[in-house]
Amino acid sequence: MEKPVIRVENVSKIYDMGKVQVKALDGVSLSVYKGQFLSIMGPSGSGKTTLLDVLSALLRPTKGEVFVNEKPISKMDDNQLAQVRGKTIGFIFQTFNLIPRMSALENVMLPLWFAGKPINERKEIAEKILGEVGLGQRMNHKPNELSGGQRQRVAIARALATNPDVIVADEPTGNLDTASGEQILELISQLNKKQGKTVLMVTHESEIAERAHETIFLRDGKIVKNKKNETRRTKK
Amino acid sequence: MSLIDRELFSIAFKNLKGRRLRSFLTIFGIVVGIAAIVALISIGEGLNQSVTDQFDQLGTNTIMILPGGGFVESVFAKLDDDDVDLIENVKGVDFAAALYITGLQVEYKGEMKTVIAIGIDPEKIEQLGFIGIANLEEGRNLTPHDTTAVVIGSKFGDRIIKDDIGLKQSLNVNGNKLRIVGILEEAQNNFAGMFNTAITMNSDTLKDFSDTKITPFRIIVKALPGEDIDELKERISNQLERDHDKKDFQVMDLQQISEMAGSIVGMISLVLIGIAGISLLVGGIGIMNTMLMSVLERTKEVGVMKAIGATTPRIISIFVVEAGMIGLVGGAIGLLLGIGAAGIVSLVAELTGLPLTAVVTPTLIIGALAFSMGVGMIAGVYPAIRAASVEPVEALRYE
Incomplete structure (x- = not known):
């Protein structure tokens, strides 16, 4: 059987708040396979963001183990982990999180710099991807000169720069109007369908979650439901 | 990476x-x-x-004698005209020459100016050339027969007189004419720098012009080639101290001055x-x-x-x-x-x-x-x- 790209085994994340301990995740096990499109839903405080952080190797769990390409992250130091993230996982955030002083092109080149790619290669790749997300004409604009939808496209281009297997999106349409949000979701779906990227997406809107092959429902740090989405809406 | x-x-x-x-x-x-x-x-x-x-210019075999020793004495201490002969007789000394320096009231084109006048023994002018007073921009240098001839420093006209003063013109001191016979080249080293804005003349004439008795400002001593400078300084010092009955002078070589x-x-x-x-x-x-x-x-x-x-x-x-x-x-x-x-x-x-x-x-x-x-x-x-x-x-x- 195919090996999972990311696998978490019985992970818990406990925050020590002095007098009380908060269990953000409570013994979650999950395998994510290549090409899968998974959405995570749940009410506020259910632990969905924490699960995403753990799945994307941003956060080490208090208990349990996380495997990226079957390698346990507990054996890696923070720098190795950063490099694994850089290579394996592309991030899309609700608030875009672009570096404001850098142009779209430079923002997309940044992860390639961290990955140690030479300058001309960085530029070539960034230009190509920005073209693919429809920003070929706006590459030298700074984030504040771009609309919300365009900013999120830059962020997607940045997430794709190192050609990672997994795209992690945390409420990617949360700061966008309906039309731009729709375009961004379509773009993410296409990445999954056409490029075979594994997509992990946190959202609190079921309509958005249904775009995924599968939706996981969390409550109090536990997976309470696992639903296959039969009828995926696909736009032409 | x-x-x-x-x-x-x-x-x-x-x-x-x-x-x-x-x-x-x-x-x-x-x-x-x-x-x-x-x-x-x-x-x-x-x-x-x-x-x-x-x-480089003065050479390392130059010694200078300055008046003064301790703090109090330095005000009153004076070198003597005779000290020059005394030093010249010390073994290892090539020659010694005194420099006198005083302010002099001179009149030029009806205006009175105070200028710095340096007196030297014209007989020693050739030997003293190394301190920068033998090279002339124009005219001639002082000779042993000159009494009222002066050479002026290269900046004397510009800075002191503020006029295009030159050869064959003269300065008046108490009715005596001092004829300018030469203009010195600009001196580059610190010590000879004082000649640049001064007039230089026969020390006997300078003494005559001065109201007060003037004594040597410096005695410059050149050692014979190959002489140990420290030992020579010691001998000069002993000789002078015997003569003065006290050590009211300093013997320095260039090293010490620098x-x-x-x-x-x-x-x-x-x-x-x-x-x-x-x-x-x-x-x-x-x-x-x-x-x-x-x-x-x-x-x-x-x-x-x-x-x-x-x-x-x-x-x-x-x-x-x-x-x-x-x-x-x-x-x-x-x-x-x-x-x-x-x-x-x-x-x-x-x-x-x-x-x-x-x-x-x-x-x-x-x-x-x-x-x-x-x-x-x-x-x-x-x-x-x-x-x-x-x-x-x-x-x-x-x-």
Whole structure:
């Protein structure tokens, strides 16, 4: 059987708040396979963001183990982990999180710099991807000169720069109007369908979650439901 | 993967551009510190060179006798005309010559001026040539028969008389005419610098003109070739002390004279180094403060960079280089100010007749820039470590 790209085994994340301990995740096990499109839903405080952080190797769990390409992250130091993230996982955030002083092109080149790619290669790749997300004409604009939808496209281009297997999106349409949000979701779906990227997406809107092959429902740090989405809406 | 590359500097530059005013205020301490260091070193280097020139010109076998010993005696102590003969008879002495110096009221074109008059024994003018009074720009030098002839320094006309005074013109002293027979070449060494703005004449005439009895200002002694200078100084000193019954004079060689000048410079240097050190410390703390603020402001950015693959050394290098660049900009401004200050000192020195020209070497320029960048980078280390220790998840949720 195919090996999972990311696998978490019985992970818990406990925050020590002095007098009380908060269990953000409570013994979650999950395998994510290549090409899968998974959405995570749940009410506020259910632990969905924490699960995403753990799945994307941003956060080490208090208990349990996380495997990226079957390698346990507990054996890696923070720098190795950063490099694994850089290579394996592309991030899309609700608030875009672009570096404001850098142009779209430079923002997309940044992860390639961290990955140690030479300058001309960085530029070539960034230009190509920005073209693919429809920003070929706006590459030298700074984030504040771009609309919300365009900013999120830059962020997607940045997430794709190192050609990672997994795209992690945390409420990617949360700061966008309906039309731009729709375009961004379509773009993410296409990445999954056409490029075979594994997509992990946190959202609190079921309509958005249904775009995924599968939706996981969390409550109090536990997976309470696992639903296959039969009828995926696909736009032409 | 190399940590230091073009991208690092371009990112640092962008970050600084975004907070120009704050960065500029921060560099003030660095500017002052580097300016002080550059001025200090370039002036010191200039002084060093002028002393070296002096050595080359005067030679190491020159000894000078100055009146005065201790603090009180120096006011009253006087050298004697006879001391010259006495010294000439000391074994190992090639020759000795006295220099007299006094202010003289002269009249030129109906105007009275006080000028510095230097008296020498014209018989010794050839031998004294090495101190810079044998080379003439125009005319002839004094001869043993000259009584009322004078030679003037190259700057005497410009600076003292403020007229195009030249050969065959004369100055009046109490109704006596002093005829100008020669103009000296401009002297380059410190000691001969005094001839530049003075008139030089027969010491016997000078004594006659002066109301008070004038005694030698310096006795210049040249040792015979191969003579041990320290032993000769000892012999001269003993001889004079026997004659004067007390040690009311100083016997110095050029080494000691330059050491004296060096110790004065050393004291000034110490003060400047103090200022420079404090300024650089303040500057460094300023940079550290700015960088810490900047780390706080950019916490989220650091989180993003870590999320997308930046390692700890990478984050540290970004902030350290940025701090280094603040230092470098401060250093560059300080360098220009320091060169300017040294230039002003050189100009003032030239106007007062001291041949001191500050020397700015390429080593100094590169050194000052590298040092300022180094101070910035060191100041940036702590903020950079703070930045790099940010947890990506916490930073990403930081508002």
